[in-house]
Amino acid sequence: MKGKITITEYSVETIRPTKRPGIWAICEPNIIRPLAYLQRPGWVTDKQWERIVTAVRIDAEPGMLNDE
Numbered sequence: 001m002k003g004k005i006t007i008t009e010y011s012v013e014t015i016r017p018t019k020r021p022g023i024w025a026i027c028e029p030n031i032i033r034p035l036a037y038l039q040r041p042g043w044v045t046d047k048q049w050e051r052i053v054t055a056v057r058i059d060a061e062p063g064m065l066n067d068e
Helices: 046-055
Strands: 006-014 021-028 031-037
Touching: none
Parallel strands: none
Antiparallel strands: 006 021, 021 031
């Protein structure tokens, strides 16, 4: 099937060149795609933001986007 994506895992981290933390889908074969970028609100300090990004968890099965 054309355009089929198989996600094997998710990751929350900063990947260059964007320098912004994001939620990433790791797909087969060796492809990383952004699902969402995270933006720090102005009232949150850098230290608080680091704690928030570290605490983000993904509650999604890798195959949830597959058409089955």
